[in-house]
Amino acid sequence: MTLLPDRLRIFVVEDERLAAADVCRLLERAGYEVAGVAADCGQALAALESARADAVLMDITLPGPMDGVDGARAVAERFALPVVFLSAREDQATLARAGASGSMGYLLKPVQPAELRAALETARHKHELERKLRASEARYRSLVELLGEGVVRRDARGAVSFANGAFCEILGRDMDTLLGTRLESYVAKGQEALVREQLERRARGERGRYELRFVRPDGSERITRVSATPVEEHGRFAGSLMAVTDVTEETSIRKARQEAQSLYRSMFENAAVGMYRAEASGRLLAVNRALSDMLGYDSPGQMVEMVTRMDLQVYADPARHARLRELIETEGAVHRFESEVYGRDGDLIVVSESARRAQTPGGGEVVESVVSDVTEAREAREAFQATFELLQRTIDAISDLVTLTDLSGVVILANRAMREFFDLSDDPAGTDYHALMYEAGHVDRAGAALAAGEGTDAAFIHLPDKGATLHETASPFAGLDGEVIGKVCVARILTREDATGRAAG
Amino acid sequence: MNETPDQLDGLRAEQLLDIDSALARLDQDHAFLAKLYAMFLEDGPQRAKTFADAVAKGDYQTAAKAAHSLKGMAGTINAPALMDHCLVLEKTAKTEDAAAMAPGLDRLQLLLGEVTRRVQLYLDNRK
Numbered sequence: 001m002t003l004l005p006d007r008l009r010i011f012v013v014e015d016e017r018l019a020a021a022d023v024c025r026l027l028e029r030a031g032y033e034v035a036g037v038a039a040d041c042g043q044a045l046a047a048l049e050s051a052r053a054d055a056v057l058m059d060i061t062l063p064g065p066m067d068g069v070d071g072a073r074a075v076a077e078r079f080a081l082p083v084v085f086l087s088a089r090e091d092q093a094t095l096a097r098a099g100a101s102g103s104m105g106y107l108l109k110p111v112q113p114a115e116l117r118a119a120l121e122t123a124r125h126k127h128e129l130e131r132k133l134r135a136s137e138a139r140y141r142s143l144v145e146l147l148g149e150g151v152v153r154r155d156a157r158g159a160v161s162f163a164n165g166a167f168c169e170i171l172g173r174d175m176d177t178l179l180g181t182r183l184e185s186y187v188a189k190g191q192e193a194l195v196r197e198q199l200e201r202r203a204r205g206e207r208g209r210y211e212l213r214f215v216r217p218d219g220s221e222r223i224t225r226v227s228a229t230p231v232e233e234h235g236r237f238a239g240s241l242m243a244v245t246d247v248t249e250e251t252s253i254r255k256a257r258q259e260a261q262s263l264y265r266s267m268f269e270n271a272a273v274g275m276y277r278a279e280a281s282g283r284l285l286a287v288n289r290a291l292s293d294m295l296g297y298d299s300p301g302q303m304v305e306m307v308t309r310m311d312l313q314v315y316a317d318p319a320r321h322a323r324l325r326e327l328i329e330t331e332g333a334v335h336r337f338e339s340e341v342y343g344r345d346g347d348l349i350v351v352s353e354s355a356r357r358a359q360t361p362g363g364g365e366v367v368e369s370v371v372s373d374v375t376e377a378r379e380a381r382e383a384f385q386a387t388f389e390l391l392q393r394t395i396d397a398i399s400d401l402v403t404l405t406d407l408s409g410v411v412i413l414a415n416r417a418m419r420e421f422f423d424l425s426d427d428p429a430g431t432d433y434h435a436l437m438y439e440a441g442h443v444d445r446a447g448a449a450l451a452a453g454e455g456t457d458a459a460f461i462h463l464p465d466k467g468a469t470l471h472e473t474a475s476p477f478a479g480l481d482g483e484v485i486g487k488v489c490v491a492r493i494l495t496r497e498d499a500t501g502r503a504a505g
Numbered sequence: 506m507n508e509t510p511d512q513l514d515g516l517r518a519e520q521l522l523d524i525d526s527a528l529a530r531l532d533q534d535h536a537f538l539a540k541l542y543a544m545f546l547e548d549g550p551q552r553a554k555t556f557a558d559a560v561a562k563g564d565y566q567t568a569a570k571a572a573h574s575l576k577g578m579a580g581t582i583n584a585p586a587l588m589d590h591c592l593v594l595e596k597t598a599k600t601e602d603a604a605a606m607a608p609g610l611d612r613l614q615l616l617l618g619e620v621t622r623r624v625q626l627y628l629d630n631r632k
Binding site for chain 2: 017018019061
């Protein structure tokens with residue numbers, strides 16, 4: 001009974017007719033078909049062209065230029081058939097050669113039926129496995145070639161035993177140049193030890209990820225990220241398989257981004273003005289030292305931790321915060337937006353902020369704001385406003401025409417009598433006092449000067465349009481530093497009807 | 506009946522020609538064994554003569570090949586002592602040591618004679 005579903009056809013190469021007859025009979029008895037018999041390798045190779053054999057039984061010592069070992073190699077190469085050797089006792093050298101020829105087995109004469117079957121079954125099985133392995137290797141290889149990633153295999157001694165097209169491209173060298181050479185020859189100066197050390201790690205069974213810089217023949221460098229795994233064959237370390245990704249462009253972009261980020265961070269952290277970044281919802285993401293100092297927190301970290309609701313915990317009027325967000329939402333940015341905010345200890349601080357919407361690298365939206373403490377400025381402004389209003393009310397109480405001008409004669413402030421006399425608006429600032437008072441009338445400074453004190457100009461002014469004569473004195477006034485910054489002009493209405501006569505008199 | 510030469514006294518019958526093992530291997534196919542034996546009677550002495558002639562001429566390569574062939578035949582017909590001796594002769598021929606060849610050649614004739622005698626006896630008994 002045969003172990004095979006189909007009758008395997010076996011070709012026999014044996015120069016001794018006695019041994020040939022014996023093995024042919026055994027084959028037929030075991031259920032195989034004899035595909036042919038040849039007495040030397042030349043005959044066998046010729047016959048195999050048409051013999052439709054599934055396997056070959058081959059004597060080792062054969063007449064002619066090729067012995068059985070050479071013949072087995074030729075059969076495997078030309079016909080991809082499994083070969084089983086037939087032999088009487090052989091010396092060590094012949095056995096070693098036969099072993100290295102890639103044959104599938106070895107049968108000793110006299111051939112035992114069970115051994116014959118076992119050898120042929122094993123040969124067929126091994127051959128089928130190898131065929132499948134070769135097919136899968138071919139598929140795997142074409143897959144590896146399709147990858148954009150470089151793939152390189154190093155043997156246990158570190159020599160390149162395989163490299164795909166992408167890896168050759170990274171190195172700027174062809175496969176023939178790389179095969180059998182060591183990777184150390186292609187890495188940047190100082191990285192040779194890393195390459196050796198990584199192979200030692202693979203030998204210990206460790207996987208690894210590391211960065212490696214390769215130098216191309218034109219001297220340019222490629223930065224790569226390597227992911228390597230040990231390769232074992234027959235339970236022994238057989239080298240390393242490396243996936244190599246070119247990250248040169250990615251790295252330079254990353255470096256530029258890191259530099260920009262570090263510059264931004266330094267500006268943010270060291271700025272003299274307060275800064276914060278918050279989510280659109282109002283949750284604080286980061287604040288700088290200037291802002292945490294301004295609002296009385298121990299550190300930026302503490303402020304971010306403690307402030308969970310900006311609208312309720314920081315802004316005195318939540319509606320003000322809502323307005324700020326609304327403006328940012330609709331306009332994209334706000335400038336010098338003033339709000340009252342609470343410091344950590346509950347003090348009210350007035351801040352002015354300029355804020356804008358910004359995109360995070362992840363595509364999210366944040367608000368970035370620059371904040372100045374304007375409490376003192378606002379207080380000063382308010383104090384000034386109060387003083388200004390007091391002054392206005394004071395001069396309004398005077399019945400003469402009182403005007404404050406700057407040195408060029410432009411009105412800063414005018415009292416009610418002045419405004420009414422010349423029909424000026426409630427806010428006459430910016431009016432040209434000279435045009436109003438001197439250019440429209442007749443000015444007599446000589447007569448008036450007699451009555452004026454030192455540093456004070458005096459004049460009689462006749463204004464025909466108004467039908468009035470005025471006596472005007474203009475005295476310089478100084479700022480806090482003593483510097484003259486303008487004039488105080490006081491004009492008394494002398495007459496409305498008969499001003500000319502009295503003035504002349 | 507024992508006509509085995511004295512020089513081969515130390516060898517058991519199955520070392521000279523193991524008929525039982527051969528039949529077992531061939532599923533008791535006496536006819537086929539007889540066919541193999543007949544071939545051996547024709548080819549064996551011929552290879553031995555080729556060996557002796559080559560040694561005489563100092564053609565050790567041919568001698569080694571002849572010894573190898575005879576070794577294969579002896580193996581196939583289950584004649585282990587002859588096969589072992591042929592292996593020795595094959596190796597000796599490859600060393601091209603003429604002095605070592607002479608005693609080897611004598612023992613070859615002796616062993617081959619005894620194996621062929623036993624083969625012939627088997628064939629005669631079958632008639």
